[in-house]
Amino acid sequence: MKYFIDTADVAEIREAASWGLIDGVTTNPSLMAKTGRPYHDVLREICEIVDGPISAEVVATEASAMIEEGEKLAKVHKNIVVKCPMIIEGLKATHALAKRGIRVNVTLIFTPLQALAAAKVGASFLSPFIGRLDDIGQDGFAIVEDMVQILSNYDYPAEVLVASVRSTTHLLRAAEVGADIATVPFAVLKQTLHHPLTDLGLERFLADWRKTNQKI
Ligand code: E4P
DSSP states (O other): OEEEEEOOOHHHHHHHHHTTOOSEEEOOHHHHHHHTSOHHHHHHHHHHHOOSOEEEEOOOOSHHHHHHHHHHHHHHOTTEEEEEESSHHHHHHHHHHHHTTOOEEEEEEOSHHHHHHHHHTTOSEEEEBHHHHHHTTOOHHHHHHHHHHHHHHHTOOOEEEEBSOOSHHHHHHHHHTTOSEEEEOHHHHHHTTOOHHHHHHHHHHHHHHHHTTOOO
16 A cells, blocks of 8 residues: 655645655645645655655636646646545546646545546546545445446556545555555654564664673
8 A cells, every 4th residue: 555645734745754654645725735835845845855656736617727727736736636525626627637637636535436527537536525524423334345346347457546545454454455656644654663572672682782892
């Protein structure tokens, strides 16, 4: 499974990329707004750090304006993937952008049929929002399982990008159900790497080794 990082914070992206774990980045208007910096500057900087798909979302809600914004965003760097919301205007824009060779990530997917529609119009990435389904008491992963199955039934090239990941359990389940990608906030990504027994074990190994007075 590919790991994307879900943030527009360049320091976090730089740090996680240095671990060798990051295959791409997802941003959204809320994450961008948090940076307080010009959109294109942040995108350019991210593209210098990570050599993989970098999702940048449109903010228009009408197809022709979305296409215009998408084309502008795609010009920032060859790795930019335009993010369009899962609304009818977003599907129109996805279809048009895909026809022009621009990759699109359809975001805010909450049902398998929304995912199927996005795949049919040419989306490269499909983003189901797991955490937000959990927030309203639904099983977010049921839709991911269905999406994985549907895409394999018909051989669509779109990749399932599990989004709105809030916990290490979400990440584990994404891998268990065979999602192509999970996009993970920095804090959650870090949590997945730690275990107290790893730290304790290392402490003991090093203490024993120090007693030998040797160097490697
Ligand atoms: C994904 O592309 C979105 O940016 C993100 O995962 C949304 O997560 P949230 O529901 O925690 O805001």
